[in-house]
Amino acid sequence: MIKTIALPLPLPRKFRPGRIVGWALLIFTTVIALFPMYWLFTNALTPITSTPPLTPVLIPAFSLDNFTRLVTNNKYYINWMINSLVVATAVTVWHVFFDTLSGYAFAKRNFPLKNVFFWMILSTLMIPPQVTLIPVYLITRQLDILDSLLALIMPGTAAAFGIFLMRQFIQTLPRELEEAARMDGCSEFGVFWRIVLPLCKPAIAALAIFTFVRYWNDFLWPVVALSKPQNYTLTVGIANMQGEFMTDWGIIFSGAALSALPMIIFFLLFQRYFLEGVRMGAVKG
């Protein structure tokens, strides 16, 4: 039996300088980790209409002035948020369904050329997205979908990592359930829909979170593909805000802070699944 072990600093009765240094490091790194976000939100919640004050504000004023000016002066901000939501949701739904479906085929079914297909997928996993950036630009340009949300969604559906993840997970599932369902006259798709898919919930949660966060935060491809302000996603929008509202920092701060808020709430709600996803190798950070 494997027990979880508590190490390497056991609870001592006598004074240990090591423990104090350890705690100091933990607290210091926690402050460092959270400070940039804290400062951003503090500034966003403090009424600032021009240059921020020289003595930094460290206690938020809890005023929503900046946010009101943000939505009134920046008529596209809501569009950006909706666009990000549409892209991330569409890509996530695709991956949850089709990666599980093909992951199931690769894990449990036998068919000619299966290994060839799977190796093709595996071999592209290590290739950096910058390598495909230019051809994908040329292809979407050819398809005449550049500068639209489709230009982000369609290439997004091609990510192969999820197929690999789902195949690894489905391989660990017992075969008996599927066979029993077939005996009972379940169709091949029925076996997938009623038996396999429900068993995949933990892996699907990890994959869904990974995909959603990744496409919500994506920047390089969106900044290349989008050019009209109403088509921007949040990342592209806030990156361009700096030039546009150069004199009103309150708007810039609140725009940036508001763009982070959905992911932070999402994380606080589904923390357990996030950290589970990191462990499955799905979520980066």
Next chain:
Amino acid sequence: MRKFITKHGWSYLFILPSMLTFTVFTLIPVLWSFVISFQRYSLARGGQWANPFYANYVTAFTQTQGVFVRAISNTLVYSICTVIVNVTLGLILASLIQPLSHKLRTFFRAAYYLPAVSSALLIGMTWAYIYNGSWGFANYLLRLVGLAPVRWLSDPDIAMWSIIVSTLLTVPATAVVLFSAAMGSIPSDYYEAAELDGAGPIRKWWSITVPLIKSTTLYLAVIYTIASFEVFDKIYVMVPSGVANSTQTIVTQIYNSAFKDFDMGVASAQALVLFLLIATVAVFQFRIFRTDVEY
């Protein structure tokens, strides 16, 4: 034929949608990228073979006084600093939270992970505010202790280091979570045996914990290397126009070649150089860290 379809039809149908988008938006682009890197490519006329065939690679390295070489060295420095610090700091922090109660462990993991759910772009923006020359928090701290302000992001000798420091100060949340999970799965008899032999906490950590989590160390080294080689978002937003080429990285170069100069051939050549560098470093890391430990 009919037998083949009834036997395998479902399987092919199941993988069809995935394979279709994979082919159009990954497989063809990878191969095409290789082809374009040997072509003079213009958006209006398409591609023609370059003469000599490796011309784009020569141009990539020689154009504008070899800025690409500078970009590669900047990327390497950035990568070495971030990979070493991230893996080491992740290991130390995971070791420190391991003996704590379940509640505290969850708290620290969540606190470290919280900033990581934001985009690299937003983190970069926030750091650009901290580094702002007049009202930034970094110069405020310097003023407090009576030092002269620093032009963090506009001095070409300092800008790249400011960016590196901002990454080093972003706690490596993935490393903490993965190390923590790996440590939790080490069987406790190992430590009990070591205790019988009179090993202290540091000794146990160094001789049992560290060797047994080697495969996690390797995995993290590889993913942090890949991520650091691909750094772009935060540089784009921290130094939008670049500081006299001192903050160029491989990906900012690819971006500039492709979408400012519209030279797709040179940009593809640079992208393949990036791929070769990543592949080389990854193979090298696998050799160093190769492990046969089973427990």
